[in-house]
Amino acid sequence: MLFSIDRSLKTSIQQQLRTKIVSSVIDGQLVPGALLPSTRSLSRQLGISRTTVVIVYESLVEDGFLIAADRSGFKVNPDYPAEPSSSGPVLNDAVVVNWPSRFAKRPGKQANISKPADWQSYPYPFVYGQPDPALFPLPAWRECSRQAMSELAMRDWSSDAIAQDDPLLVHEIKTKLLPRRGIFVSEDNILITAGAQNALYLIAAQLVEKGLKVGMEEPGYPDARNIFDLNGADIEPLPLDEEGALYTNGAAACSFLFVTPGHNAPTTIPMTEERRLEFISKARQFDQILIEDDYECEAGYLDRPLPALKSLDTEGRVIYVGSLSKSIFPGLRLGYIVGDRQLIDELRALRRLMMRHAPSNNQRTTSLFISQGHHDTYIRKLNRIYKARRLMMINALDKYLPGMRQGSNFGGTSFWLKGPDGSDSRVLAREALKNGIVIEPGFPHFLDPRKHLNYFRLGFSSIADKKIPEGIRELAALLKL
Amino acid sequence: MLFSIDRSLKTSIQQQLRTKIVSSVIDGQLVPGALLPSTRSLSRQLGISRTTVVIVYESLVEDGFLIAADRSGFKVNPDYPAEPSSSGPVLNDAVVVNWPSRFAKRPGKQANISKPADWQSYPYPFVYGQPDPALFPLPAWRECSRQAMSELAMRDWSSDAIAQDDPLLVHEIKTKLLPRRGIFVSEDNILITAGAQNALYLIAAQLVEKGLKVGMEEPGYPDARNIFDLNGADIEPLPLDEEGALYTNGAAACSFLFVTPGHNAPTTIPMTEERRLEFISKARQFDQILIEDDYECEAGYLDRPLPALKSLDTEGRVIYVGSLSKSIFPGLRLGYIVGDRQLIDELRALRRLMMRHAPSNNQRTTSLFISQGHHDTYIRKLNRIYKARRLMMINALDKYLPGMRQGSNFGGTSFWLKGPDGSDSRVLAREALKNGIVIEPGFPHFLDPRKHLNYFRLGFSSIADKKIPEGIRELAALLKL
Numbered sequence: 001m002l003f004s005i006d007r008s009l010k011t012s013i014q015q016q017l018r019t020k021i022v023s024s025v026i027d028g029q030l031v032p033g034a035l036l037p038s039t040r041s042l043s044r045q046l047g048i049s050r051t052t053v054v055i056v057y058e059s060l061v062e063d064g065f066l067i068a069a070d071r072s073g074f075k076v077n078p079d080y081p082a083e084p085s086s087s088g089p090v091l092n093d094a095v096v097v098n099w100p101s102r103f104a105k106r107p108g109k110q111a112n113i114s115k116p117a118d119w120q121s122y123p124y125p126f127v128y129g130q131p132d133p134a135l136f137p138l139p140a141w142r143e144c145s146r147q148a149m150s151e152l153a154m155r156d157w158s159s160d161a162i163a164q165d166d167p168l169l170v171h172e173i174k175t176k177l178l179p180r181r182g183i184f185v186s187e188d189n190i191l192i193t194a195g196a197q198n199a200l201y202l203i204a205a206q207l208v209e210k211g212l213k214v215g216m217e218e219p220g221y222p223d224a225r226n227i228f229d230l231n232g233a234d235i236e237p238l239p240l241d242e243e244g245a246l247y248t249n250g251a252a253a254c255s256f257l258f259v260t261p262g263h264n265a266p267t268t269i270p271m272t273e274e275r276r277l278e279f280i281s282k283a284r285q286f287d288q289i290l291i292e293d294d295y296e297c298e299a300g301y302l303d304r305p306l307p308a309l310k311s312l313d314t315e316g317r318v319i320y321v322g323s324l325s326k327s328i329f330p331g332l333r334l335g336y337i338v339g340d341r342q343l344i345d346e347l348r349a350l351r352r353l354m355m356r357h358a359p360s361n362n363q364r365t366t367s368l369f370i371s372q373g374h375h376d377t378y379i380r381k382l383n384r385i386y387k388a389r390r391l392m393m394i395n396a397l398d399k400y401l402p403g404m405r406q407g408s409n410f411g412g413t414s415f416w417l418k419g420p421d422g423s424d425s426r427v428l429a430r431e432a433l434k435n436g437i438v439i440e441p442g443f444p445h446f447l448d449p450r451k452h453l454n455y456f457r458l459g460f461s462s463i464a465d466k467k468i469p470e471g472i473r474e475l476a477a478l479l480k481l
Numbered sequence: 482m483l484f485s486i487d488r489s490l491k492t493s494i495q496q497q498l499r500t501k502i503v504s505s506v507i508d509g510q511l512v513p514g515a516l517l518p519s520t521r522s523l524s525r526q527l528g529i530s531r532t533t534v535v536i537v538y539e540s541l542v543e544d545g546f547l548i549a550a551d552r553s554g555f556k557v558n559p560d561y562p563a564e565p566s567s568s569g570p571v572l573n574d575a576v577v578v579n580w581p582s583r584f585a586k587r588p589g590k591q592a593n594i595s596k597p598a599d600w601q602s603y604p605y606p607f608v609y610g611q612p613d614p615a616l617f618p619l620p621a622w623r624e625c626s627r628q629a630m631s632e633l634a635m636r637d638w639s640s641d642a643i644a645q646d647d648p649l650l651v652h653e654i655k656t657k658l659l660p661r662r663g664i665f666v667s668e669d670n671i672l673i674t675a676g677a678q679n680a681l682y683l684i685a686a687q688l689v690e691k692g693l694k695v696g697m698e699e700p701g702y703p704d705a706r707n708i709f710d711l712n713g714a715d716i717e718p719l720p721l722d723e724e725g726a727l728y729t730n731g732a733a734a735c736s737f738l739f740v741t742p743g744h745n746a747p748t749t750i751p752m753t754e755e756r757r758l759e760f761i762s763k764a765r766q767f768d769q770i771l772i773e774d775d776y777e778c779e780a781g782y783l784d785r786p787l788p789a790l791k792s793l794d795t796e797g798r799v800i801y802v803g804s805l806s807k808s809i810f811p812g813l814r815l816g817y818i819v820g821d822r823q824l825i826d827e828l829r830a831l832r833r834l835m836m837r838h839a840p841s842n843n844q845r846t847t848s849l850f851i852s853q854g855h856h857d858t859y860i861r862k863l864n865r866i867y868k869a870r871r872l873m874m875i876n877a878l879d880k881y882l883p884g885m886r887q888g889s890n891f892g893g894t895s896f897w898l899k900g901p902d903g904s905d906s907r908v909l910a911r912e913a914l915k916n917g918i919v920i921e922p923g924f925p926h927f928l929d930p931r932k933h934l935n936y937f938r939l940g941f942s943s944i945a946d947k948k949i950p951e952g953i954r955e956l957a958a959l960l961k962l
Contacts, residue, residue: 340580
């Protein structure tokens, strides 16, 4: 029997049947002119209603896959485009071309954070940066998506906008998101990107050349380090103290300084106001550019967070990077850059070559999601949950892993822990996984990973409250082995 | 009055009112604790139903923007997060930083195709690559989007997939799209990109180094030339004859050859089978990599198109680039690369740094759109329309601009025209625009634009049938001036 229905699947019976018939026609299992089972017999065979079969058959007639045949039967449309010859060779990865010798770069060889692809299936997922999908305001997003897809709205955005962004989204960022961070700019100072990561990539590709020095926090965001490194930069580590990154002598020799002043990735330590003013004034003195990644700025739910470093910038020396993926859903891939108009113009031209623009349907849906207040509501909801969960984490950590967590008054969604000297977080992560606990080894955050194998990160955005004490207790038991 | 309703807008009254109240709360015009107009008075003032006002107020209570006050009034939630100081400086683009001296590249200075941003408002839009939004099967796309956004499906894709693609979309490409082009590969040979342009950018960033020679058709796709150029390549022009690009002596010295064998961009001339075999065998002889952009392959509605060049490749020397934006809607930005596994692995790592992945909601919606046959139905519908429109174009061109169009038996959505010697298509485009006619000057398609100012392109995917003869007649009149 060609068709079968799986009632355990989340897709509707109608959709399953339609998909199967379409596949059979396209891949030639049902040849042009072939008669389909009658609606009566198919409904009986599959144990589904005859109406469902009729609806599916008729929609396929309308779409040209089937035609109505004599006496209410249905046939595959004899005019259905004949299949191309399937005579091509099956590509085997023949070892003829020496690919590695042709690679201009080796991004695949860089150290980076990794987590199991199926982390959602583990009972204790202390992963970072993945909000719980169950908390997402799906009805509100759906409604915004529906509005964005109305026929008239679609005319606005279905075309390739070449180099332009959705003006509605730029407006929301300018009027609602940036003012909260103390940033007041015009539309021409804003560029939409495919996530904050893409923003950093664009900035590095546009500005960084082989041999230029880029300073960044140690520990710091590994993806940023990898991006600068890929573009040929020499990385200068800026050590952290309890006030944030230090402006060292080495910093003075850099062309660019990449910082996360809101709260350091990964330790979550915010940079104090005094330190920020030092960075701004030294950057002026040494004619440097500061790149500020204000990631997760919306999760500063403890002490009131300082405005962005960019808000202290009167010379256009700070390039500001923001993210919408983090605060909506990470798979969305939307972020933005705020900077000097000359820079934004050039980055726009570069983005045109790289991808033209972020998908316009998502830009429009997101602008509606923000303008109608759903983004705010969602953030407030998440912060209430994170605040409570953070306390549970503190209680469990102080009980089972005392002295290991590094302090910060930011809030956020993770803790940074220093394991016992000589311990190896790679081993710990492996053992933990066997026990259903997902943790992130911390060494990729360091320029010299080998000296920092004892650090690790515990995220709490995806783990259920009640799993926290249990998970931390189990983890502590593994550390004692 | 704070709120007003504009009945001429396409957004609903409810949505307009909600958006306005949210904005006023967020930007502090309505301060925490402020009393809102009563539902009765607001409905009277705005001339809308009281129920609408009640619905909006209540949804805002639910979302924490408002609270219910005494005697059925509504107030701004006094706990609404106090506004951050708006004390930051307004960023003026101070000429302090010498930005141009800091640019590692100047993408903004490259020659490229341009069209007026408001081309949709002109009566004769002979633009290329922008399908008519009125033809798009909006209900089918909406239904797929709805299915992709169901709660269960969303759990699959709302997380950041880091480096992975939606397996359902990869499956559809592998089983439905590639076999039609004679390509049979495994999932590991496929990488999803943010459009075909992004595919070319990734390939160039991964493989091209300063001083390497890249051959490409002359005329050819300007964005590809700009991408290779930006990565430091020396461009070697491959002249065209009626069989497609020529494999010249210069071609033999190249590391990479970029070709559009399906139909040359912009002339629409397909490469013959003999010529394809020559490229494959020479590439083997000189150990070269061929980059095949199979753009608009679905629009080969005249003679049956040849399978892709990739289908002749037994050594993994051909990197194949396909697009989904062209055949669904250009603003979607989805494409794919097919290549050797070693190359795909490295490109995946590079894409992880550049943007992680294409937005996962769009990947899922697109996979459903293909699997349920809507993609096929849409392409068949477009091709019927394009076929008829192409004949109208030929009739009008042969009547009013005889001898100017370059022949091709592919189909497609445009004509390439050679204007009179000495004519300047930039001047023609400018004059045409004044008369409501949008055309594309052809010179950016050439390595040396100055010698080819008389070429131009007329697209016919966005222009209404009945406008064609009139538009061409007017254009011809301008050319005779």
